[in-house]
Amino acid sequence: MTPQQKLEQLGIELREPAKPVGAYIPAVRVGNLxxxxxxxxxxxxxxxxxxxxxxxxxxxxDAKAAARLCLTNALAAVLTQTDxxxxxxxxxxxxxxxxxxxxxxxxxxxANGASELLGEIFGTDNGHTRCAIGAAALPLDTTVELDIIxxxx
Numbered sequence: 001m002t003p004q005q006k007l008e009q010l011g012i013e014l015r016e017p018a019k020p021v022g023a024y025i026p027a028v029r030v031g032n033l034x035x036x037x038x039x040x041x042x043x044x045x046x047x048x049x050x051x052x053x054x055x056x057x058x059x060x061x062d063a064k065a066a067a068r069l070c071l072t073n074a075l076a077a078v079l080t081q082t083d084x085x086x087x088x089x090x091x092x093x094x095x096x097x098x099x100x101x102x103x104x105x106x107x108x109x110x111a112n113g114a115s116e117l118l119g120e121i122f123g124t125d126n127g128h129t130r131c132a133i134g135a136a137a138l139p140l141d142t143t144v145e146l147d148i149i150x151x152x153x
Contacts, residue, residue, distance in 0.1 A: 003085045006121045014076040014085065018042045021139070026077035033092070034081045034152055038145040039073040041066035050143035053099050058143045060106060064113030066144045067096060071114040074148045075121075082152045091118050091128040093149040099142060100134035107132040114146055 007014065017026040018040065027036045041049040050066035052058050058066070071094075075085060082088070096111035098104075111132035118128060128148075138145050 003088060003121050007085065010120060012072055014072060014079060015044060017073060017077045017080060018046065027081050029081040029152070032089075032151055032153070034078045034150045036074045036077040036147045036150075038097070038139075038147050039070045039077060040140065040142045040145055041069040042073055043069065048140060048142055051141045052143060053101050054104055054106075054110060054143060056101050058099075060109055063098065063110040063143050066142075067110050067113035067146060068117045070096075070144050070146045071117050071148070074146060078148070078150045078152070085121075087153045088122070089151040089153060090122065090126045091148050091150050094118070094128050094130045094146060095148075096130070096132045096144065096146045097135045097138060098132065098144055099138045100136075102136075104134060107134045110144060111146075 024037050027034050043049045049069055050058050050062055054063045094114055096114060098107040098110045111130060
């Protein structure tokens, strides 16, 4: 199955990227790579789906779901630079930032929400590099922010 067919099977529709809240653009293409700006877990209504620190305000499972939502928003940003998700050869890099309490050390588990969805869409043989970082605070008090680098046709 193609990535688009997998998205449809998962019931995921990629929406227009959220309007930037600063002086930047959602994505830029350089050769065959697309770099996205940081993406937040904005829902279909343009609202943040998760705010606050993990694990005191947001559970690990809810943070993973937020990372998954961030990823769909990042893929939508990639689509501003290519015609179809089927033109994505692979996700090269995933950077995940988690709004964390000082003693929280399971940022990698939060990032798995995005990594596992990439596996569902592009297949597990098409892996990516990753960095998962704890942050004292994130813009708009979001729980998770991520960006990706995608190789495209």
